[in-house]
Amino acid sequence: MNLADVEIFFEEWTPRWTAWERDNVGIQIGRRSRKVANLLIALDATPEIIEEAVTRKTDLIVTHHPLLFRPPSSISDSDYVGAMVLSLAEKRIALFSAHTNLDSATGGVSYTLAQALGIAKPAFLVPLKDTLVKIVVFVPEQHVDAVAAAMASSGAGIIGEYQSCSFRMTGKGTFRGSAHSTPALGKPLRLEEVPEIRLEMMVPRPRVTAVVAAMKSAHPYEEVAYDLYTLENGNPNVGMGAIGELSKPMTLGAFLSRVKRTLRANSIRFSGSMSQTVKRVAVCGGSGSELLENAIRDKADVFVTADVRYHGFHSASGRIALVDAGHYETEHIVLNSIAERLRSWAKARNEKLVVTISKQSTNPIHSF
Numbered sequence: 001m002n003l004a005d006v007e008i009f010f011e012e013w014t015p016r017w018t019a020w021e022r023d024n025v026g027i028q029i030g031r032r033s034r035k036v037a038n039l040l041i042a043l044d045a046t047p048e049i050i051e052e053a054v055t056r057k058t059d060l061i062v063t064h065h066p067l068l069f070r071p072p073s074s075i076s077d078s079d080y081v082g083a084m085v086l087s088l089a090e091k092r093i094a095l096f097s098a099h100t101n102l103d104s105a106t107g108g109v110s111y112t113l114a115q116a117l118g119i120a121k122p123a124f125l126v127p128l129k130d131t132l133v134k135i136v137v138f139v140p141e142q143h144v145d146a147v148a149a150a151m152a153s154s155g156a157g158i159i160g161e162y163q164s165c166s167f168r169m170t171g172k173g174t175f176r177g178s179a180h181s182t183p184a185l186g187k188p189l190r191l192e193e194v195p196e197i198r199l200e201m202m203v204p205r206p207r208v209t210a211v212v213a214a215m216k217s218a219h220p221y222e223e224v225a226y227d228l229y230t231l232e233n234g235n236p237n238v239g240m241g242a243i244g245e246l247s248k249p250m251t252l253g254a255f256l257s258r259v260k261r262t263l264r265a266n267s268i269r270f271s272g273s274m275s276q277t278v279k280r281v282a283v284c285g286g287s288g289s290e291l292l293e294n295a296i297r298d299k300a301d302v303f304v305t306a307d308v309r310y311h312g313f314h315s316a317s318g319r320i321a322l323v324d325a326g327h328y329e330t331e332h333i334v335l336n337s338i339a340e341r342l343r344s345w346a347k348a349r350n351e352k353l354v355v356t357i358s359k360q361s362t363n364p365i366h367s368f
Contacts, residue, residue: 004032017206018238019101024066030094036060038354044362066097104238109285112334114242124239131235136200137226144197150218155207160236167200184220241284241291249279263329266367271313272321285330306330328363
């Protein structure tokens with residue numbers, strides 16, 4: 001396989017359109033035609049990670065945090081980031097990053113964090129809005145299955161864990177073709193009445209063009225009647241944070257012990273009573289303080305995230321237990337999820353791909 005194949009893998013799991021507007025995700029360094037057989041997974045690109053990649057004869061480093069987060073003004077060895085860019089290019093090691101799009105994905109950062117802390121079936125704490133469109137098309141009865149299948153294959157009809165979701169209603173379509181028309185049913189210049197199905201499917205906004213093209217290709221009519229409706233629904237397939245319930249309630253003290261042990265945190269900051277009961281848990285890997293009010297509205301007993309400010313703890317007081325477990329600590333566990341998915345994907349393709357998770361900590365913060 002080549003780097004372009006890996007790009008497609010991530011686009012299917014963590015599409016670029018789900019990343020924050022100013023985020024820089026995808027291929028950071030490398031040619032798409034570059035052959036890839038040996039991958040190294042890490043949270044960050046650092047000189048030590050690059051040295052490890054060289055030792056392991058790595059073709060590609062996959063990180064969560066982008067090395068080129070902001071456009072550089074120059075690439076030189078006098079700059080920390082520039083020196084790494086030059087080193088990777090000179091050693092012919094590609095770099096790929098999945099950042100806020102990995103945060104937003106099912107099976108991504110927050111989902112992995114929630115599951116690690118004992119939530120069996122997490123849901124997004126804040127589903128992304130303004131990302132869905134409903135397509136309505138009118139199809140002759142005998143062709144509706146083929147049209148729906150074509151739309152589904154292009155990305156329509158996915159709701160959570162369900163695919164090929166549609167609504168169908170029977171009605172009557174009428175049309176009169178001009179003398180230059182070639183109708184699939186009936187004759188030109190004659191008013192025709194045809195039993196039709198109103199077929200409705202949801203689709204992510206960035207997939208609309210592809211879905212419409214697939215729909216028209218499978219539709220028998222010369223001119224296809226269809227409508228596009230923008231939706232305000234939260235998208236159940238992508239979002240920020242995660243929420244769910246523990247199998248059994250426990251005290252906050254016991255839960256903090258679980259957090260510290262599971263995330264291998266040297267220390268954690270928190271507010272709340274050690275004896276209070278915890279059952280419903282909200283999480284957001286990395287800096288997720290802005291989701292505090294969402295966690296409270298969703299009646300979580302505790303919210304686990306990182307980079308919480310002093311006043312954030314004050315804001316949570318008396319309303320929810322708040323846990324700051326560390327930025328690196330709440331994100332590094334996603335590396336296993338990335339590796340497992342890549343290995344399964346390569347196996348399904350019958351491709352040989354060595355995927356290694358770096359054992360080095362790239363956490364720049366230490367406890368004294």
